[in-house]
Amino acid sequence: MKDIILKAENISKQYRLGEVGSGTLKHDLNRWWYKIRGKENPYLKIGDVNDRSRKGNSDYVWALQNINFEVESGEVLGIIGKNGAGKSTLLKILSKVTAPTTGSIKSRGRIASLLEVGTGFNAEMTGRENIFLNGAILGMTKKEIASKLDEIVEFSGCERYIDTPVKRYSSGMTVRLAFAVAAFLEPEILVIDEVLAVGDAEFQKKAIGKIQDISKEGERTVLFVSHNMAAVKSLCTKGLVLVNGKVAMSGSVENAVNFYLSQSSDSMNKKVFSSEYDRKEFKIHEISLNPVGKSSEDPLDEYQKIEINTLFTLKDDSRKLHLTYVLNNEFGEPLFTFSYISKNLKLNTGLNKITCSLPEGFLNVGTYYLSLYVIENSKTTLFVEKDIMSFIIQEGERPIGSWMGREPGFIKPKFDWSIEVN
Amino acid sequence: MDSKNTNDWLFEITPKNKIFSLNFKEIWQYRDLLMLFVKRDIITVYKQTVLGPLWYLIQPLFTSITFTIIFNNVAGIKTGSIPPFLFNLAGIMVWNYFTACLSGTSDTFKANAGIFGKVYFPRIITPLSIVISNLVKFGIQFCIFIVFYVIFFLQGADLSLNISSLFFPLLIVFMGILGLGLGMIISSMVTKYRDLNNLVGFGVQLLMYISAVMYPMELIKEKLPKFGWIVQYNPLAYIIETSRYMLLNIGSISILGLLYTAVVTLVVFFAGLLIFNRTEKSFIDTV
Numbered sequence: 001m002k003d004i005i006l007k008a009e010n011i012s013k014q015y016r017l018g019e020v021g022s023g024t025l026k027h028d029l030n031r032w033w034y035k036i037r038g039k040e041n042p043y044l045k046i047g048d049v050n051d052r053s054r055k056g057n058s059d060y061v062w063a064l065q066n067i068n069f070e071v072e073s074g075e076v077l078g079i080i081g082k083n084g085a086g087k088s089t090l091l092k093i094l095s096k097v098t099a100p101t102t103g104s105i106k107s108r109g110r111i112a113s114l115l116e117v118g119t120g121f122n123a124e125m126t127g128r129e130n131i132f133l134n135g136a137i138l139g140m141t142k143k144e145i146a147s148k149l150d151e152i153v154e155f156s157g158c159e160r161y162i163d164t165p166v167k168r169y170s171s172g173m174t175v176r177l178a179f180a181v182a183a184f185l186e187p188e189i190l191v192i193d194e195v196l197a198v199g200d201a202e203f204q205k206k207a208i209g210k211i212q213d214i215s216k217e218g219e220r221t222v223l224f225v226s227h228n229m230a231a232v233k234s235l236c237t238k239g240l241v242l243v244n245g246k247v248a249m250s251g252s253v254e255n256a257v258n259f260y261l262s263q264s265s266d267s268m269n270k271k272v273f274s275s276e277y278d279r280k281e282f283k284i285h286e287i288s289l290n291p292v293g294k295s296s297e298d299p300l301d302e303y304q305k306i307e308i309n310t311l312f313t314l315k316d317d318s319r320k321l322h323l324t325y326v327l328n329n330e331f332g333e334p335l336f337t338f339s340y341i342s343k344n345l346k347l348n349t350g351l352n353k354i355t356c357s358l359p360e361g362f363l364n365v366g367t368y369y370l371s372l373y374v375i376e377n378s379k380t381t382l383f384v385e386k387d388i389m390s391f392i393i394q395e396g397e398r399p400i401g402s403w404m405g406r407e408p409g410f411i412k413p414k415f416d417w418s419i420e421v422n
Numbered sequence: 423m424d425s426k427n428t429n430d431w432l433f434e435i436t437p438k439n440k441i442f443s444l445n446f447k448e449i450w451q452y453r454d455l456l457m458l459f460v461k462r463d464i465i466t467v468y469k470q471t472v473l474g475p476l477w478y479l480i481q482p483l484f485t486s487i488t489f490t491i492i493f494n495n496v497a498g499i500k501t502g503s504i505p506p507f508l509f510n511l512a513g514i515m516v517w518n519y520f521t522a523c524l525s526g527t528s529d530t531f532k533a534n535a536g537i538f539g540k541v542y543f544p545r546i547i548t549p550l551s552i553v554i555s556n557l558v559k560f561g562i563q564f565c566i567f568i569v570f571y572v573i574f575f576l577q578g579a580d581l582s583l584n585i586s587s588l589f590f591p592l593l594i595v596f597m598g599i600l601g602l603g604l605g606m607i608i609s610s611m612v613t614k615y616r617d618l619n620n621l622v623g624f625g626v627q628l629l630m631y632i633s634a635v636m637y638p639m640e641l642i643k644e645k646l647p648k649f650g651w652i653v654q655y656n657p658l659a660y661i662i663e664t665s666r667y668m669l670l671n672i673g674s675i676s677i678l679g680l681l682y683t684a685v686v687t688l689v690v691f692f693a694g695l696l697i698f699n700r701t702e703k704s705f706i707d708t709v
Binding site for chain 2: 099
């Protein structure tokens with residue numbers, strides 16, 4: 001039996017673009033005029049789909065349109081989408097900060113939100129005073145906070161500063177303290193937005209662990225919004241993808257993340273070449289990257305074994321040609337050069353498919369550019385195309401409790417290690 | 423789906439508010455927040471100051487001194503047997519409470535947009551906390567009034583109380599409610615139309631002159647019979663005049679005037695609640 005704790009029905013939210021000025025008064029009066037004649041709000045009928053990059057015809061946009069979803073008790077729902085897809089608007093409606101234009105949300109539990117930590121912190125007050133104030137803002141009673149005060153202080157790791165005004169805190173300490181307060185909230189539904197963007201590695205680990213604990217207890221339902229796919233993958237059980245204010249897909253977190261990544265990556269993992277790249281001796285058709293056993297439609301992640309395929313037509317195999325690739329990082333710095341120079345791998349006349357397999361988990365998370373050189377007799381360059389294609393390596397699913405950030409460096413070679421015990 | 427799922431939702435978020443919904447239960451749940459806000463308002467004012475809470479006293483005392491010099495000594499407004507300083511202090515004290523409530527609450531939505539944009543709690547908690555913390559400040563100022571009252575009394579000034587003095591706290595509550603009501607109306611409209619902010623600034627100053635703060639109500643009727651009605655229809659003037667009657671036994675008490683004041687106060691307050699309620703749901707989109 002499903003135990004639905006939260007249900008959104010047909011949620012839509014309309015926003016007016018541009019400045020609020022004298023036109024506002026005109027629209028207000030117009031709205032009011034329709035209302036007293038018992039007609040529907042005329043501005044609800046218009047409105048564009050919310051695509052921030054395109055110019056629209058209307059002053060009104062739908063930040064959210066017909067959002068429907070259900071959340072079961074104990075579920076951790078990850079809400080993902082590009083900037084401006086409507087994630088924050090949805091959370092704002094859920095946490096009662098603003099009302100939807102149409103639709104309704106029904107809930108069986110108290111909702112507390114952690115939209116941005118540090119809300120309502122007063123710089124002049126001490127850490128201790130702020131714990132009480134912030135706790136109360138988030139809906140706790142004084143008694144509840146007092147009973148958890150020691151735990152909160154300990155979790156924040158700011159014991160030494162607790163009687164110092166918050167304005168003397170480092171920004172990281174403020175976040176720690178704020179998150180600590182919120183982490184000890186006990187609502188049935190907790191809404192969390194981008195808290196992991198701040199704080200050091202140690203604290204991120206703590207924060208994710210805490211969210212995991214909260215959801216593991218089973219009683220608590222968590223709605224989690226983040227751009228950190230590693231965190232979403234490891235924490236959430238379900239995923240909801242928003243595209244331009246509409247639910248584009250919902251389902252298991254795996255599918256949702258993959259859907260989102262394939263939607264969002266503007267660098268396709270496959271590039272087809274037109275005839276302008278043709279040379280007298282050869283023709284290059286396409287280069288594609290894919291995880292082993294999957295297609296180039298699938299996103300690449302940091303733990304996979306990745307194949308680079310090059311489709312290539314050679315006119316005459318008497319010429320000794322070979323391909324050399326240079327991998328550059330996002331700053332355009334070359335990381336390494338690789339090519340096959342081996343006796344038993346010979347290009348043949350006609351269509352060749354050359355596959356290079358990178359070892360498992362070789363590339364770190366990031367954006368990479370590939371350059372291609374075609375060389376004859378190991379000395380003459382016949383073809384040079386720099387940054388011929390780009391691809392992105394995404395975060396993979398990481399073990400709970402591990403760091404969700406990016407390790408320094410671009411490649412992660414696996415070396416042989418040995419230890420001698422004397 | 424079992425029957426539990428089809429009904430008994432804890433709450434529902436919908437676009438429209440009921441015409442009038444003041445959720446007392448919810449406000450009660452958040453009473454600790456109310457008290458913490460009050461505490462915050464009071465203690466943060468004098469953090470990192472040398473004189474601390476003394477600042478609450480300096481302003482009314484100096485204003486009273488100035489008023490005494492300008493209006494009583496220079497302009498020659500008579501205050502009967504009552505020392506002019508005490509007369510002014512009583513008026514300023516009560517007037518200050520009103521303006522503090524009004525200007526504090528009229529900024530509710532704009533000043534708290536940051537926090538209102540992130541978490542939900544009953545929005546009315548904020549203006550309520552302003553009214554209460556100003557009540558505390560008023561209490562402190564009232565203490566200094568008593569000190570001066572005793573000093574003047576010991577020096578032989580003709581001071582006396584009467585039975586109506588007992589109702590002074592009630593009068594102050596009315597003053598607070600009136601300030602809160604007006605403030606809520608303005609705060610709701612300021613979210614969309616910032617023009618009002620400018621109006622409040624100098625409007626309050628002008629209002630003081632027609633609220634019988636530095637002169638007895640009788641005087642305006644006597645000197646400006648044509649414009650006396652402005653003061654007479656001003657509920658604030660009645661509150662200030664009555665408070666002086668209660669504290670200093672000077673001037674008059676008008677039951678009709680007070681009744682009028684009570685009605686206006688309640689109308690303003692409920693209108694304020696209504697507008698505030700309508701605004702709180704979606705102001706964050708327009709502020």
